[in-house]
Amino acid sequence: MKLVTPREVFLQHLQFAASVCPTRSTRPILMDVLVSVEGDHVQITATDGDVSVRRRYSAEGVSGDGEAALPAATLLSAVRSMDADEITIEEENDVHVLSGGRVRFRLNGDDPTLFPSIPTLEPERGLEVPVTNFLDLCNRTMFSAAKEMGRYAFNGVLLEVADDALTLVATDGRRLALAKLEGVAAGQADKVSVVVPVKGLTQIMRAQTEENAVLRIEFREAMVAFSLPSVEMQAQLVEGEFPDYRAVIPKDGDIPETVTLVREEFSRAIQRASITAGDEGPTVTLGFGKNLLTVASRQDGVGDSRSEIEVDYTGEATELRFNPAFLGEFLKTLPEESVAFRFKDRMSAGLFEASQNSLYVIMPITS
Amino acid sequence: MENMGRVILHADMDAFYASVEQRDRPELAGQPVIVGGLGKRGVVSTASYEARRFGVHSAMPTAQARRLCPEGVFLTGRMEAYVEASHQIREAFLDYTDLIEPLSLDEAFLDVTGSVRLFGDGRSIAESLRERVWESTHLRVSVGVAESKFMAKVASDQQKPDGLTVVAPGGEAAFLAPLPVSRLWGVGKVTQNRMQARGWRTIADIQELARETLVAEFGASSGQHYYALCRGLDDRPVVPERSPLSVSRETTFEDDLLSDVQLRATLLSLSEDVGMRLRRKGLSGETVRLKIRFPPFRTLTRQARMQEASHDDMTIYKTALELLEKVRTSGQAVRLIGVGMTDLVARSEFAQSELFGNPVEEGRVDQTLDEIRVRFGNTAAGRGRGKRHDEERPGR
Numbered sequence: 072m073k074l075v076t077p078r079e080v081f082l083q084h085l086q087f088a089a090s091v092c093p094t095r096s097t098r099p100i101l102m103d104v105l106v107s108v109e110g111d112h113v114q115i116t117a118t119d120g121d122v123s124v125r126r127r128y129s130a131e132g133v134s135g136d137g138e139a140a141l142p143a144a145t146l147l148s149a150v151r152s153m154d155a156d157e158i159t160i161e162e163e164n165d166v167h168v169l170s171g172g173r174v175r176f177r178l179n180g181d182d183p184t185l186f187p188s189i190p191t192l193e194p195e196r197g198l199e200v201p202v203t204n205f206l207d208l209c210n211r212t213m214f215s216a217a218k219e220m221g222r223y224a225f226n227g228v229l230l231e232v233a234d235d236a237l238t239l240v241a242t243d244g245r246r247l248a249l250a251k252l253e254g255v256a257a258g259q260a261d262k263v264s265v266v267v268p269v270k271g272l273t274q275i276m277r278a279q280t281e282e283n284a285v286l287r288i289e290f291r292e293a294m295v296a297f298s299l300p301s302v303e304m305q306a307q308l309v310e311g312e313f314p315d316y317r318a319v320i321p322k323d324g325d326i327p328e329t330v331t332l333v334r335e336e337f338s339r340a341i342q343r344a345s346i347t348a349g350d351e352g353p354t355v356t357l358g359f360g361k362n363l364l365t366v367a368s369r370q371d372g373v374g375d376s377r378s379e380i381e382v383d384y385t386g387e388a389t390e391l392r393f394n395p396a397f398l399g400e401f402l403k404t405l406p407e408e409s410v411a412f413r414f415k416d417r418m419s420a421g422l423f424e425a426s427q428n429s430l431y432v433i434m435p436i437t438s
Numbered sequence: 439m440e441n442m443g444r445v446i447l448h449a450d451m452d453a454f455y456a457s458v459e460q461r462d463r464p465e466l467a468g469q470p471v472i473v474g475g476l477g478k479r480g481v482v483s484t485a486s487y488e489a490r491r492f493g494v495h496s497a498m499p500t501a502q503a504r505r506l507c508p509e510g511v512f513l514t515g516r517m518e519a520y521v522e523a524s525h526q527i528r529e530a531f532l533d534y535t536d537l538i539e540p541l542s543l544d545e546a547f548l549d550v551t552g553s554v555r556l557f558g559d560g561r562s563i564a565e566s567l568r569e570r571v572w573e574s575t576h577l578r579v580s581v582g583v584a585e586s587k588f589m590a591k592v593a594s595d596q597q598k599p600d601g602l603t604v605v606a607p608g609g610e611a612a613f614l615a616p617l618p619v620s621r622l623w624g625v626g627k628v629t630q631n632r633m634q635a636r637g638w639r640t641i642a643d644i645q646e647l648a649r650e651t652l653v654a655e656f657g658a659s660s661g662q663h664y665y666a667l668c669r670g671l672d673d674r675p676v677v678p679e680r681s682p683l684s685v686s687r688e689t690t691f692e693d694d695l696l697s698d699v700q701l702r703a704t705l706l707s708l709s710e711d712v713g714m715r716l717r718r719k720g721l722s723g724e725t726v727r728l729k730i731r732f733p734p735f736r737t738l739t740r741q742a743r744m745q746e747a748s749h750d751d752m753t754i755y756k757t758a759l760e761l762l763e764k765v766r767t768s769g770q771a772v773r774l775i776g777v778g779m780t781d782l783v784a785r786s787e788f789a790q791s792e793l794f795g796n797p798v799e800e801g802r803v804d805q806t807l808d809e810i811r812v813r814f815g816n817t818a819a820g821r822g823r824g825k826r827h828d829e830e831r832p833g834r
Contacts, residue, residue: 217745243745245790319793352746352790394790420793434791 072137072183074108074160077130078171081113081158082150084126087277087302088117089143091124091270104143105186106160108135116189117143122271123189125303132157138183139167149176189305197289198260200237202278202299204252205286207406208239209276211250211429214400216269217243227266227309229316230288230295232257240316246397247316251428263290266313271297271306278302320432321422326413328386330359334410338402340366340378345395347376354436355395360388368395391417392436401431443607445560446676447548448582448590449567451527452599454544455515456486458523461576470510474500483515487599520544523575529688530570534563536718539676547587549676560584561604568602574690584610586672588623610670615642622667624660644668685723687711688776694733695772705762708777709755716779722747723779726754728761731774738765746790747783754779 085104092102098120105116111133115126139162146169150158155171162168162180169176209228216228229240238251257263275286275297289296296305344355349370358365364382369375391414402410407425414421423431451457455473460466470489474482480500492507503510524543531538534557537549550563557563560583571579582593584605592614593603605613618640619625619633636655638644644652645668653661666672687708695701716723727741740761748754758777766772 242793244792244794245745247793314794418791420791432793434793436790438789 072106072108072135072139072160072162072167074106074113074133074135074137076113076133076135076158078150078153078156078158080128080130082147084113084115084128085143085147085150087274088115088124088126089147090277091117091119091122091274092143093119094144100140100181100185100187102143103140103181103186104146105138105140105183107138108133110134110136116186118187118189119270120187121307122268122274123187123305124274125189127301127303135160137162140181140183140186141167141178142180145178149178196259196263196291197287198232198237198255198257199285199287200252200255202284202286203282205237205288206276208237208250208252209272210404211425212239212241212248213269213272213276214404215241215243215246215248215431226270227268227313228272229313230263230265230267232260232263235261240313242314242316244314245394246401246431246433247319248401249316249320249430249432253428260288260290264313265290265295266309266311267295268306268309271295271304274302274304275299319420320430321413321415321420325419326415326422328359328384328389328415329411329413330364330382330384331409331411332364332380332382334402334405334408336380337364337366337410338399340380341395341398341402343376343378344368345399347374348395349373352436353395354392355398357391357393358388359384359386359391361385389414389416391421393421393433394436397433401433405429444549444551444585445554445563446584446587446590447550447560447564447567448584448587448594449527449531449546449548449571450580450582450591450594450598451544452578452580453484453486453490454523454577455484455520456489457577458516458519459513460486462519466511470494470507471513472500472503472507472510473513473515474503476500476512476514523577526575527571527577527579529686530567530574532687532715533570534567536715537676537678539678547590547676561602564602564604568600584670586610586670587674587676588667588672589613589670591623592617592621605670611645611668614668614670615640615645617641619644622664623672624663624667629656641668684727684778684780684782685712685715685719685721686727686729686776686778687715688729688774688778690731690774691772695775696769698768701762701766701772701775702759704775705758705777706751706755708775709758710751712777712779713749713751713754716749716782720784721782722749722784723754724781724783725779726757726761727778727780728758728765729774729776729778730762730765730772732766733771733773737774740765741780743781747781749779 088104092104096102101119107114112127112129113133117124139160149169153171153174155174158169158171160167160169167178167180169178212228217226231238232255235255235257236251236253237255238249240247240249278299278301284299287298293308294305295308296303341355344366345353347370348355348368354368356367358367362381362384364380365377366380367375367377401423405425411424412421413424417435418437421433421435456471459471459473468488470492471486472482472489472494473484474480478501482494482496482498482500482503484496485494489507489510494503494507494510500512520543528538531546531548534553535548535550539547553563557566564581564583568579568581571577578600580594580598580601582590582596582603584590584593585607589605589610593605596603619638620630622641644664649665652665655661656664689704689708724747725741725743727739729737729739731737742757742761744757754777
């Protein structure tokens with residue numbers, strides 16, 4: 072195998088692909104990346120057995136041919152440590168020599184034929200969406216997926232296709248984010264409902280693509296595949312039933328009060344409240360009074376803070392408590408200038424509506 | 439002052455450090471083993487009973503011990519092994535009560551008043567406990583049983599090693615009478631000399647004195663104290679450790695367990711126990727820890743931090759199960775399994791509500807099970823899937 076490539080572009084693709092590799096595995100080959108070269112086309116493949124990614128590029132100054140399975144972490148550190156603009160990987164007597172400028176590494180690789188084969192997908196049931204729209208849906212939802220273990224902890228995002236709309240939903244059992252894209256020509260993929268691992272979606276989020284690129288999503292038995300010209304990701308679907316999210320989105324009658332908030336102003340108030348909310352069970356209190364919202368927090372041994380925001384509110388005076396991180400993470404993701412907050416009382420779920428197609432349900436902290 | 443009809447145990451490991459050494463190095467069995475500082479100024483921490491025959495005892499300068507017992511095996515000690523053994527002993531104690539006041543690694547008071555209904559009287563509990571400690575550590579413990587901490591401690595010292603002494607209620611004064619005054623709690627060298635100067639050598643001598651005489655001699659507080667103590671009256675409660683760093687339960691299978699279903703059932707019942715202990719103490723844990731031993735001795739621990747602190751049985755169980763499924767393949771034999779919670783925090787007055795049904799329903803089940811167990815003992819109730827792991831233990 073031989074590859075000559077500009078270092079920068081190789082490094083960029085390598086580091087994204089390598090992030091899929093497990094750090095420990097009973098199958099050491101999974102800790103490798105498979106580098107395949109054909110003329111000026113380079114493909115870097117990585118898999119952890121559940122999520123697989125292929126990243127492809129071709130660039131001026133790329134040449135070579137053949138395949139090599141190289142330890143991802145070592146290769147990444149080595150390439151990162153080099154200064155040369157151009158690097159070469161060449162197989163010499165069973166070792167791979169990585170060189171550039173006056174630097175030379177000799178790396179042990181594995182037999183590339185042992186690298187797990189990742190099926191090339193035949194187009195089956197699929198749909199195509201503009202990648203920018205899809206990334207927007209991811210942005211609005213992925214942060215809500217569970218990061219830790221627990222009840223209803225789904226380390227995945229629900230992807231639903233129905234009635235020519237694509238909906239993403241993520242929840243960790245305490246809050247739930249939903250974003251919907253309408254006008255998708257679903258065709259055969261209509262009525263699909265799958266849970267995609269967060270790790271796989273992250274690969275798509277990191278793909279650098281042209282603005283008008285089209286993302287192709289294909290569904291097959293227990294698998295989903297996403298492809299862009301430069302990256303292809305396949306993932307085993309997350310097992311287990313996604314909770315009935317429709318049941319927990321408050322209906323109009325459940326949330327009689329509505330307040331429109333200027334996102335930036337509200338977000339800054341939440342950030343300030345976080346400072347004095349402490350680490351253990353942080354809580355922010357939203358106090359609604361006549362045309363005034365007070366955002367306050369207090370932690371024994373730390374101190375307290377309050378910010379006042381003028382709002383259009385004439386309902387009963389109410390205090391609601393939330394985890395400030397849950398509010399902050401959501402507000403950060405929105406491009407909209409304002410967001411509607413709808414609620415009932417301190418015991419019930421609150422609903423943020425950034426638009427008709429972008430919702431966030433958040434459960435309160437109660438005493 | 440009364441003793442309030444309590445049942446207090448004082449458990450004292452026999453020559454603890456030396457016994458651990460003899461257990462772990464069978465060639466030392468029957469030999470005089472002395473654990474302590476080996477330098478010039480070193481002192482003896484523990485002497486085995488074989489070494490004690492030469493007059494070696496703890497707190498003696500090691501140099502002196504070497505003169506008394508030149509054939510002795512002198513060791514610096516392995517604190518980690520003693521701590522590990524101490525944990526195992528504590529685990530065994532926890533089978534009988536949560537009211538445990540450790541005095542050191544090898545000594546503790548247990549208030550088992552609430553366990554009498556389940557395990558029988560003080561003597562039966564002490565016998566069972568001694569057996570349990572032997573099974574889990576292969577170490578011997580001497581136990582004193584009485585209505586007060588003072589009497590229990592005096593009793594445990596009475597028949598060492600490997601002894602069990604019960605002081606029946608009402609028998610305290612007679613039991614104490616022949617013992618030297620130095621055995622009274624609070625009597626040090628100075629007081630002892632002062633008592634001896636008056637001709638008071640045994641506790642019987644003190645028992646004959648009027649309260650006023652003792653108060654006149656030692657002041658109101660100490661005088662009252664000795665007056666009560668020489669009659670075996672001591673109402674100090676057993677004070678459990680403030681806040682434990684972790685709460686855990688484990689069980690060793692008599693035969694290696696292969697069945698997924700039974701293993702899950704055991705895990706559930708261990709989780710229920712851990713949850714109950716947390717709730718009793720008003721604590722929640724942020725991290726679930728799973729301990730598993732594959733035969734013969736490959737022991738792994740895995741832990742997972744949860745979204746937030748919990749004391750909820752099913753949350754503990756589900757998290758522990760996820761950990762289990764990561765380290766064990768279906769049908770793989772298991773020798774020991776344990777569940778624990780660490781990163782304990784006081785239960786907050788506020789709680790994050792859940793979207794998909796609060797664990798209120800489960801919380802009610804937890805509470806009901808707790809009540810049943812308080813009334814009828816730990817083995818009385820559990821969830822249907824749970825097998826009371828106590829049944830897996832030998833000797834019960």
